[in-house]
Amino acid sequence: MGRPRKFDEHQVLRSATETFWTSGFAGTSLGDLMRATSLGKGSLYGAFGDKQALFQRVLDGYCANVTAGLREHLSGPDSSAASRLRALFDAAVAAGASPGPQRACLLAKSTAELAASNAEVAVRARQTFTTFADLLQAEVESAQAAGDVPGDRDPRRTAHHLLAVLRGMEALTEAGMDESVLRDAADTALEAAGLDQA
């Protein structure tokens, strides 16, 4: 019973995500959020709590999405684990190649802004990156089993290296570095993992 909500929670969270993504946590005001979501303050506070709590919801949702996306990609229809890994790095290069101002990964931005002062954000970041590493490791192992990666490679170590390169490419993308830089980083990383280029 009671009056039903007029808004769709998912849609509101999507709008809020967009806003925080563009302006960061400190750079986003409640007014911005009200405009983006078309909700009054009362509804916003009633449904999500204060700005901090809403941000946490947004960040958690974003991390879940990104993790799910990566998991889906890595178990995708692509023929081999090796080609899926290559596709992943190709996508990272392509993301940085598009012209215009770049909007980096929300998780990267949030970690840079808040991880040092907000334990919850730090935990979420750490956990998400750890999951990334695990997924990459599984993929390396799979490629190894298929004979596309030499057996002498330590999958965990390799995954950690690939993760670092991916995050580094993200950072270089933020700075608007040339595509060639990203290309070089991606190719060298894949080579180091033992994956020959097509």
Add this chain to the structure above:
Amino acid sequence: MGRPRKFDEHQVLRSATETFWTSGFAGTSLGDLMRATSLGKGSLYGAFGDKQALFQRVLDGYCANVTAGLREHLSGPDSSAASRLRALFDAAVAAGASPGPQRACLLAKSTAELAASNAEVAVRARQTFTTFADLLQAEVESAQAAGDVPGDRDPRRTAHHLLAVLRGMEALTEAGMDESVLRDAADTALEAAGLDQA
């Protein structure tokens, strides 16, 4: 002529750097800056212009310092270019290994927060990273000349990869990842460059 300044500009910039570094641009208020610098608003505005201008001064100075530091390190007293590169990555691992909340590189934080919306920040970031790449490339070439890096490596490509790993390690450090992750990333990157581990 006129009344002389009571403060040391370098000292003030150092304090302002500290403040922006801790809280980011949007997260730092004029009050924070006044407290940190012990200057009144008038002096701050008279000497540096508005908050935005002061931030740009701070960021430019930081980039200059970091670049000079890297340049100095890479032309340091260490015996070989190879060992200097190893020391560089060791330092990056060590930076992430210290306990407690991590405060990432100011340039990384500023790029994440502002590069998409502030052209001057984006230009500075891009330029600084490009300089990093150039310095790394020179070092790889030097190591190659000394026979510590195989001659078939493309120095530019290798430098781009090393740069990506360094920035990635920075990002993982922000998130508080285990030292072993950084260690793996660093070791694998150096190996990929053709540098054997000691």
Add this chain to the structure above:
DNA sequence: TCTGTTCTGGACCGCACGGTCAACATGTGG
């Protein structure tokens, strides 16, 4: 239809924000 419950919209709060300004202090050059 009436009651209880929830949701909505916006008025309202105190505060701190970024920024301006004018009165005053402190030097230098003549």
Add this chain to the structure above:
DNA sequence: CCACATGTTGACCGTGCGGTCCAGAACAGA
């Protein structure tokens, strides 16, 4: 020692902040 140029201080300004609250709207169940 005086006139001038500059630096300092902090009061002041309008605005927008994050957050609270409540009167009224919109439903479900009796």
